[in-house]
Amino acid sequence: MYDGGKIIAGLAVFVLLFTFPFWYNIGNAAYTRPKLELPKEAKECVEKTEWMRAEHMQLLNHWRDEVVREGHREYKSMVAGKTFNKSLTKTCMKCHDNKEKFCDRCHNSLAVKPYCWDCHVAPKGEK
Amino acid sequence: MKSSRRKFLQIAGLSALGWSICPSLLQASGHGGGEGGNGQGVRWAMAIDTRKLDDKLMEECVHACHSIHNVPKINSKQNIKWIWSAPFEKLFPGQMHKFLKEVPEEHTLALCNHCGNPSCVRVCPTKATFKRPDGIVMMDFHRCIGCRYCMAACPYGSRSFNFADPRRFLKEQNPDFPTRTKGVVEKCTFCAERLDEGKRPACVEAAKGAIYFGDLNDPHSEVRQVLKERYSIRRKPGLGTDPSVYYLI
Ligand code: SF4
Numbered sequence A: 001m002y003d004g005g006k007i008i009a010g011l012a013v014f015v016l017l018f019t020f021p022f023w024y025n026i027g028n029a030a031y032t033r034p035k036l037e038l039p040k041e042a043k044e045c046v047e048k049t050e051w052m053r054a055e056h057m058q059l060l061n062h063w064r065d066e067v068v069r070e071g072h073r074e075y076k077s078m079v080a081g082k083t084f085n086k087s088l089t090k091t092c093m094k095c096h097d098n099k100e101k102f103c104d105r106c107h108n109s110l111a112v113k114p115y116c117w118d119c120h121v122a123p124k125g126e127k
Numbered sequence B: 001m002k003s004s005r006r007k008f009l010q011i012a013g014l015s016a017l018g019w020s021i022c023p024s025l026l027q028a029s030g031h032g033g034g035e036g037g038n039g040q041g042v043r044w045a046m047a048i049d050t051r052k053l054d055d056k057l058m059e060e061c062v063h064a065c066h067s068i069h070n071v072p073k074i075n076s077k078q079n080i081k082w083i084w085s086a087p088f089e090k091l092f093p094g095q096m097h098k099f100l101k102e103v104p105e106e107h108t109l110a111l112c113n114h115c116g117n118p119s120c121v122r123v124c125p126t127k128a129t130f131k132r133p134d135g136i137v138m139m140d141f142h143r144c145i146g147c148r149y150c151m152a153a154c155p156y157g158s159r160s161f162n163f164a165d166p167r168r169f170l171k172e173q174n175p176d177f178p179t180r181t182k183g184v185v186e187k188c189t190f191c192a193e194r195l196d197e198g199k200r201p202a203c204v205e206a207a208k209g210a211i212y213f214g215d216l217n218d219p220h221s222e223v224r225q226v227l228k229e230r231y232s233i234r235r236k237p238g239l240g241t242d243p244s245v246y247y248l249i
């Protein structure tokens, strides 16, 4: 074998770099789900909690298109049997009135930066 | 492949047949029209009574609109406006004569005309500007990429561009209406959000009867009634944009 040593050294460097994320995190605390402050008054959300956790971004995306482009403002819930106003500030944030302790905690821990708040005004004028 | 005159004529003939079978293809190049707006259904319109408006009332209209829609006041050329007061000679350049200056109300209100044939919609590459079936020329601020073609296309200067984050210039924010962000174009939306709730536009309410509002296609609507009684003009009608804002003289 020609240059066997170099090849093996190269491979070793490659494997080391490739697995860097794994051993870099050894010893770090495992990911814990952030504690969210839930609305005190409201009992139910527009949909089930699990569903909202996974789908709220799609839901909001649909809402915004339906409201702005089609003028459809009423959302019929699949579980609550009620109709809601499709509005981030008038519906969601009326219950979840603390963006920092609800939205931001999850988004920050997952390093997600939604740009909704560049335009939509958070309750109590939070940034 | 050898192309001959016979082949060319064959293809030309087939294409012509295609157009005749599916004439909608001919309109494929323009998305400015949209259904409704001109024919049946609702078409919202405004009639501004230039005799009833005075400076104070106009200021109130502007304030009503700009405060609920988080429109900032910026003291420079970068100012944002949805509705503003302007001299007749700016609004009706083709109709100006020197005696018109003698009328006491030299100014009147200007806003987006929600044109029936809006040039701004035609040029928007992302369809952020589009026409709703009820004739409202809407802005989808989520889609605007800030190319400003619409500003170049609008012959009425109805649009403003956000050169900076507008929040820096807002003393108070209305939490029920979003602000805009740097890099998007904005304009009056005929208060689409209020119409959908069954309310009238904010400026119409603030004008205390000096602005009429209603459905142009309904002969009994307030606008149609007043248009029947009074003489009215529109801004730059010769350009063919078919404005929905009428000025009662
Ligand atoms: S006034 Fe200008 S912005 Fe408004 S619909 Fe007409 S062309 Fe578009």
Ligand code: SF4
Pocket: B064, B065, B066, B082, B083, B111, B187, B188, B189, B190, B191, B201, B202, B203, B204
């Ligand atoms: S119709 Fe509404 S958005 Fe347009 S100028 Fe009047 S108040 Fe402003």
